[in-house]
Amino acid sequence: MNDQARRVTRPFRFGVVAPIGSDLPTWRDRVRRIADNGYSTLLMPDVPTWQPAIGPTLATAAALADLRIGSWVYAAALREPWSTAWEAHSLSVLTDGRFEMGIGAGRPGIEVELGLPAVSPAERRARMRETVAALRRFDGPDLHTPVVMAVSGPKSQALALEVADAVTFVLPAEDDRFETTNRVRDFPGGRDIELGQHVAAVGDGVAPFMAPPNLDTAALRAADSLVILPSDPAAAAEEIERRREEIGFSYFVIGADFADTLAPVVAKLAGQ
Template sequence: MTKPFRFGVVAPLRTDVPAWLDRARRIADSGYSTLLVPDFPLTQPAPGPMLATVAARTDLRVGTWVYASPLRPAWLTAWEAHSLSLLTGGRFEMGLGTGRPGIEDELRDKGIPGVPPPNGRLAQLRETVERLRELDGPDRHTPVAMAVFGPKARALAAEVADTVTLALGDQPRGEVELLTRDFRTTGNVELALAVPVIGDAVAPYMAPPDTDPAALRAADALTVLPDDPAAAAEEIQRRREEIGFSYFVFGADFAERFAPVVAELAGR
């Protein structure tokens, strides 16, 4: 079953607060569905206050892209997510993952003991979602977007997530089609695609700064789109038709340039 297009923007706070809020209002006015913030402690304010502030000033949905689960106990992440869902009138989406590359060193630097092994991180993801469902109770359902890659993580996401995004790099189109096959078969999960590279520009906090756009294009990777909006719109439609991606996430620096794409495709 084909899901309608929607579009999100990862918007870290890299300016003064008034300029960032002005950008959030422009994103809302351009028809985007969701404003998202990354989980990089101490490089910006905490995700919860940032998202609550945006939700109070716009009609955007808001979400984390994504909580790095090893940084907090499961109950704490669930409590914050439930609180944001309540305070935003159901406009919060909890993005959750096992942590970016190098998270082990970050945990040690912050004095967090006992870096969990991969299986322990998956157990923590499950526990976080279970705690969130307990807090939500029967009358609330906070959507969960899960960033995964390996087979065990994909199986967990198929079981507990509403939205799934693959933690992609330079994997070619054909490989991504295979990785998403099980999700397309069930048809219950929204497939999201984070696109950190537009043309030759790389979005901060969405991909490493040494990302090579030319190499991604040569590999036919799905983490890059052309910077021409018309060509991008055509490719976005192809990716839904062939693979099932319906939720596309860009960096904030591209939001205004791709506003015509959003105007053409959102909700279709």
């Protein structure tokens, strides 16, 4: 029996990346609507200068609606482990355990664009490890902040297998279904780790903060890429069920612009 066959089938849950891209009253209404539509988690990207900082924004969202919150994802290239862990632990405490820490290496070159020293891939992974270790020390024996780790190559996957509760795979847009399936199936299944998927596009739309704006949705469909979902809710639900059955994905993260479009999918599948 292979690793994929040994994995536990997890119930579906759905997250929404919802940066503040408009006036505050509109964003607050969107947060409440996301919660009302049954999404499990409201997530915030780590893109300095484009929006308010993750910590206070997520704390505000948690006060607006009864749903989980999380970083999608803290960029290790920009962050020192101790202070990131302190912020993550603080959000867990202030939300009564509703925070989950997403963390990854960070987009290549992001730190240089912001005027910071370049950080090597090895140092990024070291920071990720140190951040989780510091978080566990802050949490102590009575709290466990879930960690979702964005992974790409074998070294980051090995780290996630060691310290994370869930993983999301950084999938090249040009990968087809076969390549993605093999990539995820190669991830060891010895531990029960939730498998999440970052969905960058729905129908003909591309989510801000989740992919380059010039991403070619027609090319994605032609390549049978899994970074896109159909905009028709029935077709999207069928595709999501297929991805869990064939690959093991159970946590799907979309952009806020598509939250209303896929609300019927969430109503049908969340918790199933």
